Amino acid sequence: MDRHLTADFEEACFLVDLSPVVRRRDLGEPGLRSLRRLALVVDAAVELARDANVKLFLVADRSLRAGVRDEFNDPADVRVLRDWVRRGLVEELEDADGRVLELCEMTGIPVITYDYYRDARIEFPFLQGNTDDFLQPVPSPDGTVRLVPLDMGVASNVQISRKSEETVLKKQGLLGPKRIPRSEVVRRNWRCPERRCTLYDTRKGSSVMLPRMRDGVPTCDLHSLKLTDDGPRTAIAQVKLMVDSACAARFTLEDGSTVPIGRRPGPEGIALHGLVPDERAARISRVHVELQITEGVVRVEDVSSYGTRWRSTTGKTGPGSWRDLGKGALREFRGGDELELTEGVVLARSGRRFPTELAQEWQRRTPPSEEAAGAVTRMY
Incomplete structure (x- = not known):
């Protein structure tokens, strides 16, 4: 299973809110906690992405493995989790929810979860009415798992307030009076003032992390220092070649090309x-698209010379129907x-969105008005 896990955001096709998955008792086997449930989710991700080498980025609450060894069906699961954390294959935090949503909002990588995050609707307005960015593992009669779109719904002020009160101790200090557009963060490269730190350095680091937002300021997760703006980040998109539903190759495209x-x-x-x-x-033209x-x-x-068909696979009911792309126009x-x-x-395109596309989504999803938000209980 390790080969499907990554500490590099650029490789991840899915984010996994690990704690609710490991605790989900209707997945795979009885018992309070089991990594076998994650293995079933990995299989489902391979099937959905049609990519035998699909990569997942895991985020977990620290409480998942702290002081609860007897709750795991297999005691070895605790050692495996500890090893994953040590190797950076699991990002472990006091509260994973904020980090999962932060990453989803900044990168557009779909989240595998069971949580509706109703207590986070003020800090993350993109959750309201969202039907595109979240997937729920659903068990099948044959013991396998499917990933289906999770409709986040629109939470009322009362629902948001009640949920916030339930988790106020976890969330205290995370909600600011104003929400800073994070698209401006992911568009930039960042550098830690600690000269030996390579977490965010595109010239030294082997995998460049996105900054952690603290009080609206990009901050180094390791050294808790304010990061320095290191210039614009070059946007890159990933395109996969699928032959008979199997991934035959991957290509990256740079901005401005x-x-x-x-x-x-x-040659170009x-x-x-x-x-x-x-x-x-x-049956493919010398230059097709x-x-x-x-x-x-x-x-x-x-x-x-032969024509090209197009479809979207992000609908709630699965892939749409094929349509002619048409010639002479950009889509x-x-x-x-x-x-x-x-045929075949x-x-x-990867499910990940560019910062510009994310900004367009934020404009479409209008945040709650100040008057509507006034009924919500907040603690800072």
Whole structure:
């Protein structure tokens, strides 16, 4: 299972709120706590992503493994968790909820959870009415697990207030009087004043972390120091080549580029020859589609002789129907969209969104008014 876990945000396809998953007693087996439940979720993530090498980023409450060894079905699970924390494969915090939501909001990576986070609706308004960013593990009769969209619903002021009162000791100090747009944080690179720290340094670190927001200030999680702005972050999108629903290759696209993709598009493009069976490659144009990335927004144009089909896979009822992409116009290619170049050969975008796309979502999801928020109990 370790090979599906990552400490690198750039590799993660899913975030996992680990504590409720490990404690979910209707998953896999009886008992209070079990890592076997996580293994079932990993299998479900592989199936949903159609990627045998899919990566998950785990966040857990410190209480999950503290002082409760006898609650795990297998005592070895405690040692495994301790090893994962030591290796950075689990980010362990006093309260995981805020970190999970912070990462989801800043990166757009879908969250696997059972929690509706009603106590966090003021700090994270994007939760209200959200049907796109959360997945719930659901057991099947054959003992496997499926990941299905979780509708977060719209919590009333009374519901928010009551839930906040239940968790006020955990949340005390995390809710500020104003919400700072975090898109401005993820658009920048950051550097810790501690010269030996490489957690956020793009020149030294092997995996660059996103900063931890404390009192609205980007802060180093390790040294608790205010981070220094280190210039703009180059946006990167990931595109996967799927052949018969299996991931055949991954490609990254940098901001400001135009990338032709096809059978043999030339040195500046992505060649599918050799990655796709010859009989299917013959039905893919030399340059089939062009992807343009401008200020974090990915757009696609069909330039083929054979035509291209498009669909979205992010709906609540599963993948939508295939439609002709059409020629002569650019179309946004968003997280969860797929392009069928020929039968069984698909280009799929990761579910992760660029900061620009996240900002557009924030504009669409209007935060609660100050008057409406006034009925909610807050403690700072």
